[in-house]
Amino acid sequence: MLKRRATILGATGSVGQTTLTLIDAANKAGDAEIEVVAVTANSKVEELAEAAIACRAEFAAIANPHAGEELAARLVGTGIKSGAGPKAILDAAAMDADWVMAAIVGAAGIEPLLVAAERGADIAFANKECLVCAGDAVLEAMERGGGKLLPVDSEHNAIFQVFDFERPHRIRKLILTASGGPFRDRDPSTLTKITPAEAVKHPNWSMGAKISVDSATMMNKGLERIEAAYIFPVDKDIIDIVVHPQSVIHSMVDYVDGSVLAQLGTPDMTIPVASALAWPDRINTPAEQLDLTKVGHMDFYPADEVRFPALRLARESLDEGGLATCVLNAANEVAVAAFLKGHLPFLDIAGVTEHCLEKVRSNNAGSDLSEILATDKLARDHAWQRVEALAGRA
Numbered sequence: 001m002l003k004r005r006a007t008i009l010g011a012t013g014s015v016g017q018t019t020l021t022l023i024d025a026a027n028k029a030g031d032a033e034i035e036v037v038a039v040t041a042n043s044k045v046e047e048l049a050e051a052a053i054a055c056r057a058e059f060a061a062i063a064n065p066h067a068g069e070e071l072a073a074r075l076v077g078t079g080i081k082s083g084a085g086p087k088a089i090l091d092a093a094a095m096d097a098d099w100v101m102a103a104i105v106g107a108a109g110i111e112p113l114l115v116a117a118e119r120g121a122d123i124a125f126a127n128k129e130c131l132v133c134a135g136d137a138v139l140e141a142m143e144r145g146g147g148k149l150l151p152v153d154s155e156h157n158a159i160f161q162v163f164d165f166e167r168p169h170r171i172r173k174l175i176l177t178a179s180g181g182p183f184r185d186r187d188p189s190t191l192t193k194i195t196p197a198e199a200v201k202h203p204n205w206s207m208g209a210k211i212s213v214d215s216a217t218m219m220n221k222g223l224e225r226i227e228a229a230y231i232f233p234v235d236k237d238i239i240d241i242v243v244h245p246q247s248v249i250h251s252m253v254d255y256v257d258g259s260v261l262a263q264l265g266t267p268d269m270t271i272p273v274a275s276a277l278a279w280p281d282r283i284n285t286p287a288e289q290l291d292l293t294k295v296g297h298m299d300f301y302p303a304d305e306v307r308f309p310a311l312r313l314a315r316e317s318l319d320e321g322g323l324a325t326c327v328l329n330a331a332n333e334v335a336v337a338a339f340l341k342g343h344l345p346f347l348d349i350a351g352v353t354e355h356c357l358e359k360v361r362s363n364n365a366g367s368d369l370s371e372i373l374a375t376d377k378l379a380r381d382h383a384w385q386r387v388e389a390l391a392g393r394a
């Protein structure tokens, strides 16, 4: 029987909700005994309180410091303790869960993740921005803590399932599959008028707003290349990207003898979350079973760095090293937020990121947290200035 004490950082988000639903289903089916220690969110008080009550968490933390009173009021009589402000999120991460789902979106998730990693929790990694921004610091904290790193991003989870960690030198290539997002076939000249509503509508996956926009620009796959370079002990130059619109093969490992191992499944995040929750065991999930006769055929295309410049920017910043990937991530977060608010045209997202990569040079190898956070802030400031300059132009 699977037994865990679990904390969900980012419990109100798409991955957080998938995790809580799965835990509930596994407990009810008698497949597992999973106690929820803490749940956290940014500002959705009502959703957080509901989630905390439904999973009988011990503690609920909201990042917005002004939301503390309302959260406490909603939890009166439940016995669930609560806290507010960024420190409360760190307190949640510090509690004694042995499994922590890192599902906060963006670099805001770094510090809570480091707290959980340092104290030795197994970490289910959804938050790719943490690795892109602070990969060395995160891996060093994991090493010191001794917990397991369990990838949740579907591509990395797929590779993790077929990766020979004892013989990484026998691997010729890691092949990340990409759906190509909603604009894979669109005439590029029509992309100027893309609205946030169109960009967040992903053809295969249902996800949070930021990652959906990243999928539309294909920055998501660029970030995943960097994420893979940190997670797997291989040379970054053997990581390839292939467009596979059906999202049935979630990624592959190509071995020196010509064997290519893949993990397949329906495009449902329940599957990689379940894999990270139960690993190395497996549990039942309500995910739809894969029926290859219904899939019929699968297509594969090369990834196009000209149509999707974000792919090139991510590859170049990984090649550059130092904190270039931190700059890439921070600038992209700002540009995506500006796009979602209607302040930046879709096609300028990559432009803002490229501008920041040129302006903010950081050659320091980065595992020092204060340096990482300073670089992240500098890149954000440059990105906002660029967004404002472009808005003034219009």
Ligand code: NAD
Pocket (backbone or CB within 6 Å): 009, 010, 011, 012, 013, 014, 015, 016, 040, 041, 042, 043, 044, 063, 089, 102, 103, 104, 105, 106, 108, 126, 127, 128, 129, 152, 153, 154, 205, 206, 207, 208, 209, 210, 211, 269
């Ligand atoms: P989401 O926007 O749906 O949820 C984000 C969560 O983070 C929410 O609970 C929110 O309250 C919390 N949060 C946001 N800002 C915060 C802050 N400043 N402080 C504390 N908490 C904060 O996002 P999502 O789609 O669930 O994605 C979460 C992470 O998982 C992202 O890094 C994403 O790239 C990754 N991921 C998601 C999917 C998916 O299917 N959604 C797939 C692979 C990887």
Ligand code: MG
Pocket (backbone or CB within 6 Å): 153, 154, 155, 224
């Ligand atoms: Mg992914």
